[in-house]
Amino acid sequence: MSDVRQHADDIHDQFSDHIDVSVEDVEERLTTLVDEYKVPMDEARRSVTNHYLEEADLEREDISRGGSEAANVEDVDEPEQWIDLTAKVIELWDPRSDSVAQVGLLGDPTGTIKFTKWAKSDLPTLEEGGVYELRNVVTDEYQGRYSVKLNSTTVIEELDEELEVGDDTSEIEGALVDMQSGSGLIKRCPKEDCTRVLQNGRCNEHGDVEGEFDLRIKAVVDDGIDAHEVIFDKEATEDLTGLSLEEAKEMAMDALDTTIVADEIMDDIVGTYYRIEGPTFGRYVLADDVEELDGPADAEQLLIKARSM
Amino acid sequence: MSQSELTREVARRVFASEFNDSTYTFKESDDERAPNYALLPTGDRANRVFIVGTLTETEDVGEDSEYWRGRVVDPTGTFFVYAGQYQPEAAAVLRDTEPPAYVAIVGKPRTYETEDGSVNVSVRPESIAVVDDATRDRWVVETAERTIDRIEAFEEWEAEQEAPESASTAPTNEYAQMARKRYDSPVINYRNDVIQALEQLEDVESDAEAPA
Numbered sequence: 001m002s003d004v005r006q007h008a009d010d011i012h013d014q015f016s017d018h019i020d021v022s023v024e025d026v027e028e029r030l031t032t033l034v035d036e037y038k039v040p041m042d043e044a045r046r047s048v049t050n051h052y053l054e055e056a057d058l059e060r061e062d063i064s065r066g067g068s069e070a071a072n073v074e075d076v077d078e079p080e081q082w083i084d085l086t087a088k089v090i091e092l093w094d095p096r097s098d099s100v101a102q103v104g105l106l107g108d109p110t111g112t113i114k115f116t117k118w119a120k121s122d123l124p125t126l127e128e129g130g131v132y133e134l135r136n137v138v139t140d141e142y143q144g145r146y147s148v149k150l151n152s153t154t155v156i157e158e159l160d161e162e163l164e165v166g167d168d169t170s171e172i173e174g175a176l177v178d179m180q181s182g183s184g185l186i187k188r189c190p191k192e193d194c195t196r197v198l199q200n201g202r203c204n205e206h207g208d209v210e211g212e213f214d215l216r217i218k219a220v221v222d223d224g225i226d227a228h229e230v231i232f233d234k235e236a237t238e239d240l241t242g243l244s245l246e247e248a249k250e251m252a253m254d255a256l257d258t259t260i261v262a263d264e265i266m267d268d269i270v271g272t273y274y275r276i277e278g279p280t281f282g283r284y285v286l287a288d289d290v291e292e293l294d295g296p297a298d299a300e301q302l303l304i305k306a307r308s309m
Numbered sequence: 310m311s312q313s314e315l316t317r318e319v320a321r322r323v324f325a326s327e328f329n330d331s332t333y334t335f336k337e338s339d340d341e342r343a344p345n346y347a348l349l350p351t352g353d354r355a356n357r358v359f360i361v362g363t364l365t366e367t368e369d370v371g372e373d374s375e376y377w378r379g380r381v382v383d384p385t386g387t388f389f390v391y392a393g394q395y396q397p398e399a400a401a402v403l404r405d406t407e408p409p410a411y412v413a414i415v416g417k418p419r420t421y422e423t424e425d426g427s428v429n430v431s432v433r434p435e436s437i438a439v440v441d442d443a444t445r446d447r448w449v450v451e452t453a454e455r456t457i458d459r460i461e462a463f464e465e466w467e468a469e470q471e472a473p474e475s476a477s478t479a480p481t482n483e484y485a486q487m488a489r490k491r492y493d494s495p496v497i498n499y500r501n502d503v504i505q506a507l508e509q510l511e512d513v514e515s516d517a518e519a520p521a
Contacts, residue, residue, distance in 0.1 A: 178415065222319055270415070271413030296443065299507040299510040302507055305457060
């Protein structure tokens with residue numbers, strides 16, 4: 001395939017979903033510019049692309065640069081990447097703005113990610129539980145969390161197949177360097193499906209309520225390169241500290257103070273090395289599997305490396 | 310709220326010899342609340358450190374109120390840790406712990422100029438915990454690894470500087486550049502400290518394995 005033909009193919013791919021144009025037509029425009037007018041290829045591409053943008057009444061942002069690539073959810077680690085996803089709609093949420101047609105959670109075997117579908121894009125409606133091939137979606141990032149946006153160039157195809165959705169599991173190894181407020185013996189709102197943590201006996205949603213006791217730890221595990229926030233739920237906290245919810249309640253009752261539980265736990269865990277495995281939720285890792293690293297550390301390999309430097 | 314306030318500063322792993330040489334401090338922006346960083350001579354910035362070593366001595370050096378100083382020794386030197394009324398938990402640990410004991414400390418680097426004009430670097434602890442020897446050994450190995458990684462990145466950058474014709478692919482290493490400008494001691498010194506620290510561990514291990 002000639003060089004010009006290759007470029008023509010690329011441009012054609014970007015527009016074939018929007019306007020009726022043949023590869024030959026694109027090639028001819030490119031050839032004219034490059035051969036007759038001696039315009040450099042990148043400039044010619046730019047010019048031809050702009051021509052079709054105008055014809056299709058699109059913005060430059062609406063078309064992908066050089067085509068989107070098939071990707072898995074776990075691969076998304078950069079904003080403004082154009083990708084194709086095959087994913088299941090796990091949940092649909094209520095859009096908070098009129099400019100959003102649908103918002104929710106997509107999942108594939110490698111993890112889950114939020115999606116937003118703009119109202120102005122005029123795309124077909126996604127159904128909860130449906131599996132779709134989503135071509136030409138663009139990634140976005142907000143405060144370290146990634147999402148994908150469905151836009152007017154996105155092609156949605158419903159697939160008649162089941163898709164297993166996996167956890168976005170991470171494994172971290174490092175020292176527990178801090179325990180944050182809201183750890184230890186806490187109270188949660190008892191209203192159904194609420195479970196918010198009470199602040200001074202008040203729930204943000206339901207006001208003054210008779211809270212239910214729970215145990216949890218919000219901690220920072222740091223390997224010297226990244227600081228990860230880790231949440232231990234009741235079971236994980238009990239396993240980690242050997243302290244049961246009942247014992248924690250007794251302890252607080254004796255001291256007439258719930259903060260004694262957090263103090264006690266903190267003394268026990270800060271400064272200790274752990275390996276933690278679990279699903280990630282935004283910036284938090286949920287501690288599913290926790291192992292204290294108290295075995296001997298191996299210095300030999302490093303010593304060989306250091307000596308050879 | 311700005312992004313920097315949302316991101317928690319990583320606790321760097323650094324041996325005492327390098328930490329005590331980290332005399333140059335800086336901010337990344339003019340904002341009054343912008344975090345302060347100590348410049349590590351191997352080319353990184355540290356707003357927070359995690360250290361584990363032997364607490365060998367504690368002393369209340371305060372005049373009006375309690376101000377505790379602890380000496381924490383690692384295989385390469387001594388960290389000086391100061392905790393007063395604004396670090397009540399850490400001060401209490403220094404008051405109540407009987408040296409010698411292994412301690413793990415999370416804290417911030419602080420510098421102060423002495424009367425003779427030299428700059429001392431110390432640790433202002435956020436937390437101090439008494440730990441066991443396994444934690445201390447793991448810290449030595451981990452700190453050796455992080456230090457080697459920094460030295461490698463520094464030397465890669467340096468090699469690129471000396472071969473400018475290939476500079477197009479040069480890894481940028483802002484803090485290596487800053488370190489070379491601010492400090493005199495060659496990074497190879499810190500490699501020697503790493504070797505010394507690891508050899509100490511290996512010696513202890515082979516002693517333990519040797520038949521009686």
